[in-house]
Amino acid sequence: DPNDHLQYMRLALDQAQESPPKPSNFRVGALLVNADTGAILSRGYTLECEGNTHAEQCCLLKYAKDHGLSEECVGEALPPNTVIYTTMEPCNLRLSGNLPCADRIIRAINLDGERVIKKVYLGVEEPEKFVGENEGRKKLEKHGIECVHVPGLEARILSVATAGHDK
Ligand SMILES: Nc1nc(=O)c(N)c(NC[C@H](O)[C@H](O)[C@H](O)COP(=O)(O)O)[nH]1
Numbered sequence: 001d002p003n004d005h006l007q008y009m010r011l012a013l014d015q016a017q018e019s020p021p022k023p024s025n026f027r028v029g030a031l032l033v034n035a036d037t038g039a040i041l042s043r044g045y046t047l048e049c050e051g052n053t054h055a056e057q058c059c060l061l062k063y064a065k066d067h068g069l070s071e072e073c074v075g076e077a078l079p080p081n082t083v084i085y086t087t088m089e090p091c092n093l094r095l096s097g098n099l100p101c102a103d104r105i106i107r108a109i110n111l112d113g114e115r116v117i118k119k120v121y122l123g124v125e126e127p128e129k130f131v132g133e134n135e136g137r138k139k140l141e142k143h144g145i146e147c148v149h150v151p152g153l154e155a156r157i158l159s160v161a162t163a164g165h166d167k
């Protein structure tokens with residue numbers, strides 16, 4: 001129910017607070033959740049893992065490592081009804097040129113070839129500061145992954161996301 005979504009989004013915001021401020025990105029937090037059981041499978045925040053990493057990317061990378069897999073193969077170990085909560089909608093283009101998170105979410109498939117991340121819950125849409133309009137949601141929905149906005153934390157999420165930007 002909506003309160004559960006808000007509770008998970010609050011936990012994702014807690015993750016975002018851990019991210020080191022940087023002028024060239026947003027501080028984002030994310031959770032991977034088993035929607036059938038409610039269990040939190042992984043948490044992550046921007047720049048948590050080595051390199052120029054995104055929150056959603058860190059969630060996938062950490063879970064994959066825990067299961068002896070590369071991030072690309074993470075779907076093999078994820079439950080079939082996995083969802084991701086992210087304070088900001090998954091990127092679809094990155095100024096760094098790194099693989100966008102929308103693609104990382106889409107490519108997560110299990111050994112039966114079934115896509116395992118079924119829904120993306122997002123706290124805010126990406127502000128058009130770095131890459132203009134974010135096409136991530138359209139791309140996700142084109143692949144049958146529903147994107148659901150969880151209202152209520154927008155101001156706090158944006159304040160955390162932009163803390164590394166000169167005012
Ligand atoms: N959903 C999301 N999760 C993140 O963890 C993060 N940092 C962004 N930020 C989106 C923004 O568009 C990119 O941060 C810039 O485009 C710079 O690209 P890099 O991050 O350097 O690859 N978006």
Ligand SMILES: [Zn+2]
Nearest residue numbers: 054091100101
């Ligand atoms: Zn991203």
